[in-house]
Amino acid sequence: MSLCVCLLSLVLKNVDDDHLNDSLGNPGLISPDKEDISRLLTVPFSGRIRGGMRPGKKIIVMGIIDLEPDSFDVSLTCGRDSEKEEVPHDIALKLTARFSDRQFLRSARISGKWTQEEASTDYFPFIPDQPFRIEIHCEHQRFRIFVDGHQLFDFYHKVKSLPSIDTVRIQGDLQITKLG
Template sequence: MAFYQQQPFYNPRIPFSGQIQGGLQDGKSIIISGRVLPGANRFHVNLQCGSHSGADIALHFNPRYESPGYVVHNTCQSRNWGSEERKYESPFPQGQTFTLQILVEQDKYKISTNGRHFMDYRHRVPYTQVDTVSVDGMVELNSIAFQNPAGYIAPQAGYQPQYAMPPGCGFPAYPSAPNYTIPYKTVINGGLYPGKNIVINGVINPNASRITFNLRYRSGIAFHYNPRFDEKVVVRNTNQMENWGPEERSGGLPFQKGQPFQVTISCNPHHYNVFVNGKQAHTYKHRFTMLHEIDILEICGDLQLSLVQA
């Protein structure tokens, strides 16, 4: 059974509560990107069984900025909290951007912070009962995105997720840290389809000239997204049969040298929407329309990567 890809929530206001369409499944990921406010004392992310007050909380992820800082993980059932699991580490510094990824597995959640495995949390409430994500506290959000493995099949006993991804891609290669070397290339498992989102987080080098994101198929580039700091423009184009088409250059340059970024490329039936730091930046009509044949993501140029969700 395949699941339709849910569109992200962009720039949600805090406190936030949103529905997880179709609930959770083994292999599904939730990717939350934002910034911890300067001087923050705490914030939390909850995976809940309902959106009403008093709903059971299957996973409570709660960074606390005391001395020393730590993160509390817990579950609340029938308004009663269970025993806390604490990790004395502060993965998200105050005033800094962050990415939190929660990967659902049969027996646990795998929690990743800024592209690195942080901890596992074993299920106390069946994940199949979870249908809501909520966020509150001293934090601001760029996006909450969702990712299903393409062609996902309901697991049977003894099932282990299989992902047609090369070594070093970072999803869901836990607990080893992902190897995001530039230039970077990875397989888009199952190709593109309407509703598919690709999420890329990183930092632009201080002396950046150009960066490139390519969505490739066998003999060409379906979508070439090319921020150029030397020209202060983002060039979009398609390469078919070794020939470039006409460039699209409108829309400005929504990136800054030396600053972190998040790019989300959302595939729609007739076009791509590109969001940068949670705001829609560009739209590009499909010139190569056999979306399922687009199965490679390439990233190169003057940047560092922290998380790629393809």
């Protein structure tokens, strides 16, 4: 049994927060079938946010950074066709952890054009081969981003129609152990 599946089993057995997985459209994330779970949480990952974003909703990504990471991204997007770049889709929030210069960056893409990338804080919260927990809280005017319980920064909404933000995408040098 792979390390990811074992850790996922441990995490799922210790879940006190039953609503944690409710924000994503796929109820199979809590499936007792371990093979289904590992398949659903493979990177790159794309999953539907049930009902889109709204104030009060939060997305939680838990995982383990790879041993020799370069970078990873967590994005909240409008629409599921981002693999097909023919149609420019909006990216409401793209969080990028870059290990070479220890930066945690954020940006957005509106009507096919990227906004200026906002610089990271002085604190880089990610450590190779270690677990992490990212929380993205949606408020009326902004997203508030926490890592391991510490508020790192705010990102003011560039996409004004919050319900249209309906997909979470994760890629890069990490393993996902829980998503909700």
